[in-house]
Amino acid sequence: MTRTQSLCTLATIAALAAGPGLAHAKLVGKKVSYKQGKVALEGYLAYDDAVTGKRPAVLVVHDWMGISAETRRRVDMLATLGYVALAADVYGKGVRPTTPDAAGKQAGKWKGDRPGLRARVRAALDFLLKRPEADPARSAAMGYCFGGTAALELARSGAPVAGVISFHGGLSTPTPGLTAFKGKLLVLHGADDPHVPPAEVASFEQEAREAGLDWQLIAYGGAVHAFTNPGAGADKSKGAAYDERADRRSWQAMQQFFTELFSAAPSPR
Amino acid sequence: MTRTQSLCTLATIAALAAGPGLAHAKLVGKKVSYKQGKVALEGYLAYDDAVTGKRPAVLVVHDWMGISAETRRRVDMLATLGYVALAADVYGKGVRPTTPDAAGKQAGKWKGDRPGLRARVRAALDFLLKRPEADPARSAAMGYCFGGTAALELARSGAPVAGVISFHGGLSTPTPGLTAFKGKLLVLHGADDPHVPPAEVASFEQEAREAGLDWQLIAYGGAVHAFTNPGAGADKSKGAAYDERADRRSWQAMQQFFTELFSAAPSPR
Numbered sequence: 001m002t003r004t005q006s007l008c009t010l011a012t013i014a015a016l017a018a019g020p021g022l023a024h025a026k027l028v029g030k031k032v033s034y035k036q037g038k039v040a041l042e043g044y045l046a047y048d049d050a051v052t053g054k055r056p057a058v059l060v061v062h063d064w065m066g067i068s069a070e071t072r073r074r075v076d077m078l079a080t081l082g083y084v085a086l087a088a089d090v091y092g093k094g095v096r097p098t099t100p101d102a103a104g105k106q107a108g109k110w111k112g113d114r115p116g117l118r119a120r121v122r123a124a125l126d127f128l129l130k131r132p133e134a135d136p137a138r139s140a141a142m143g144y145c146f147g148g149t150a151a152l153e154l155a156r157s158g159a160p161v162a163g164v165i166s167f168h169g170g171l172s173t174p175t176p177g178l179t180a181f182k183g184k185l186l187v188l189h190g191a192d193d194p195h196v197p198p199a200e201v202a203s204f205e206q207e208a209r210e211a212g213l214d215w216q217l218i219a220y221g222g223a224v225h226a227f228t229n230p231g232a233g234a235d236k237s238k239g240a241a242y243d244e245r246a247d248r249r250s251w252q253a254m255q256q257f258f259t260e261l262f263s264a265a266p267s268p269r
Numbered sequence: 270m271t272r273t274q275s276l277c278t279l280a281t282i283a284a285l286a287a288g289p290g291l292a293h294a295k296l297v298g299k300k301v302s303y304k305q306g307k308v309a310l311e312g313y314l315a316y317d318d319a320v321t322g323k324r325p326a327v328l329v330v331h332d333w334m335g336i337s338a339e340t341r342r343r344v345d346m347l348a349t350l351g352y353v354a355l356a357a358d359v360y361g362k363g364v365r366p367t368t369p370d371a372a373g374k375q376a377g378k379w380k381g382d383r384p385g386l387r388a389r390v391r392a393a394l395d396f397l398l399k400r401p402e403a404d405p406a407r408s409a410a411m412g413y414c415f416g417g418t419a420a421l422e423l424a425r426s427g428a429p430v431a432g433v434i435s436f437h438g439g440l441s442t443p444t445p446g447l448t449a450f451k452g453k454l455l456v457l458h459g460a461d462d463p464h465v466p467p468a469e470v471a472s473f474e475q476e477a478r479e480a481g482l483d484w485q486l487i488a489y490g491g492a493v494h495a496f497t498n499p500g501a502g503a504d505k506s507k508g509a510a511y512d513e514r515a516d517r518r519s520w521q522a523m524q525q526f527f528t529e530l531f532s533a534a535p536s537p538r
Contacts, residue, residue, distance in 0.1 A: 191474060191486070202467060205460060208490055214514070215491075217460070221477055221484035245483070252525060260518075 036123035044087040046079035057134035061147030064107035084133040088124030171204035178211035185215040190223030220246035305392035313356040315348035326403035330416030333376035353402040357393030440473035447480035454484040457519040459492030489515035
């Protein structure tokens with residue numbers, strides 16, 4: 001497997017705890033090439049090079065625009081928290097929509113091919129878990145909008161991740177069924193998201209209930225679709241807009257979820 | 270106003286941060302007498318006597334059993350976090366149901382008299398905010414089951430608290446309307462709670478939405494009514510049972526909510 005070697009040091013940041021031997025953390029972020037079958041894919045990987053040893057691994061699935069500056073920003077943020085994080089590439093190397101219309105076509109194609117979508121995300125997960133930085137026993141997947149939907153499909157496939165998070169993802173699926181999943185689920189939902197209406201939320205909750213899963217759903221009042229994305233603007237009447245409050249709270253919820261996933265002793269669910 | 274002087278020191282606990290001058294925290298818990306009009310009420314107050322100065326104040330409304338050992342335990346837990354906390358007495362001094370049947374009659378009486386319920390809770394809040402330990406600019410109200418319902422009625426009344434939390438409380442009201450409330454709302458809900466069915470959750474969300482409030486609702490998968498109460502047993506088929514996971518997570522959510530309420534600079538909502 002070849003890897004793009006365009007390694008770039010993004011930032012040298014002061015370690016949060018300035019103890020001896022923790023002088024500085026060095027955030028590494030780079031494009032990485034991997035494959036699903038014969039299809040070339042290009043993800044984005046980040047980790048703190050000052051951390052030694054294997055650490056929990058987090059897969060991030062992009063929104064309908066594909067891997068973007070916003071996706072990479074989130075992957076970097078996860079790396080600064082101490083995780084090794086990979087942005088999965090669902091669309092394929094070089095397939096990067098530049099307009100909402102093109103993005104809609106790509107997202108629609110993959111939402112219409114759930115087996116294919118699951119396979120694309122699984123290929124990224126498998127690549128991540130083989131990284132020398134990654135502890136395959138401590139992994140999670142998350143995603144934004146379209147990527148939230150994709151992360152939930154990964155859960156439905158029974159992938160061996162300890163947890164899955166959806167940030168304002170669509171919750172419906174043509175093939176419901178979460179019984180194969182052994183991890184925990186956290187759904188972070190804009191309560192006014194017109195793209196994920198109450199009936200869809202109710203159906204998802206029923207799907208999770210019937211699977212006997214450990215699941216949680218947080219509804220953020222006033223938040224609409226894409227609430228974590230500063231690029232989504234401020235006009236909630238459009239149905240997608242940034243919401244600083246929900247962004248901050250959902251990131252905190254994610255951190256608490258990861259702390260619980262990765263710190264606790266293994267226990268039956 | 271007379272106060273029962275049965276002050277008792279419940280515990281001397283090591284301070285979490287063992288810095289100079291923080292040798293030991295001293296948890297004080299005591300019965301306190303106050304009134305609503307001419308009606309004698311008896312609450313339970315707790316605070317850390319090693320903390321100097323005014324601190325955030327948290328009102329706790331009991332479940333259908335009235336103030337119980339479980340209520341006092343929660344008030345003590347809030348005191349160990351650094352708050353001054355008061356268990357409100359809705360039922361009246363000496364009115365302490367000892368059977369579910371008697372508890373149901375009391376809770377039913379007050380759920381059928383929302384103006385009276387609001388007045389009882391407000392009297393407790395006013396008493397708490399006049400305590401020398403309390404900073405009236407930093408206050409919140411919370412409650413369990415029946416007490417969650419009562420805390421939400423306090424919000425509907427427009428009481429001057431920065432935040433209100435319901436733990437597995439009933440969310441319906443004969444007099445919906447949250448526009449008078451200027452604080453934030455957090456609803457912690459058992460997703461399988463048969464006493465708070467989905468239609469009731471949906472109505473509440475619509476009420477909060479129409480008020481333009483800052484609100485959040487966390488649904489805990491697998492949790493039923495009374496999920497925070499170890500005394501509720503483990504048989505979820507009865508509709509009320511303890512759930513260690515939801516208990517722990519909801520307490521964490523409460524702490525994060527309080528941190529946000531009481532640490533942040535004042536800002537328009």
